[in-house]
Amino acid sequence: MIPACGRMFCRGILRLRVHDSFEPFGWAFWTIQTLIVAVLFLADYAVNAWGVKRYGGSRASVIGSTIGVLVGPFVIPAFGLVIGPFAGAVIGELLAGSDLDRSVKVGWGSLVGLFTSVIVKIVLQAVMILLFALWLIF
Template sequence: MEIAGWIIVILLFAVGLAGAIFPILPGALAIYAAFFAYGFFISFQPFGFWFWTIQTLIVVVLFIADYAVSAWGVKKYGGSRASVIGSTIGIIIGPFVIPAFGLILGPLLGAIIGELLVGSNLNLALKVGLGSVVGLFSSMVVKVILQVAMIVLFFIWI
């Protein structure tokens, strides 16, 4: 039973880290689920109040950072609410529509289209599109760092 637990924990950690790059995957929630899998298959004993409090706070920060950092990239480059929405839609559907390059082109094109729809000129729309990609990559870096911190804390705790 313990081996099955570790396999599930490791798979959930892998899905969680992949979720930092592919927004369709559950990311931090998969890592959080790994803690429960460990508890059910092995033991909840190592986890106390502080473990759950710290991990929950990291998950909350991850959710806020995921949207805030991406929107920050668009806003920093002069984007409107329409370009933030377009970028978000592009992040979600881009990888499905353009499999190899959709993760980058989705938010880029989504922000450009959103900005053009509100009447901005092409130069501003391109600049905002670039900002969406900068925000996306910044968000990925923050997510990877925080998710690795979650995993490291898990191993320290056990």
């Protein structure tokens, strides 16, 4: 899930292609940009799993949190991105046999992971935009 600034950046690059050409950028630019996009996708899941594990979550809560990230926005459009991972981690931890207090703590860890992944994605997208600007200047 790419935040709005990343989607706008991708649309901007596509508009550049329509009005100009990708030719000035070359393979190095596109390779770097592609690698950053791959890291963006991995950050969504890896950092979320890190947050769950950091707060003592089991494998079931990591899977539940990941399912919550994917399904939550579709089930509850306005708040599903936040509620989904939390609920998924809590349900996963409860299914693994933990008590409610521990499960809620692990759910909190999924939110910490989610917000940390948002920060990581914002930083990576800023790097993408900076590279694009520098490539245009030099």
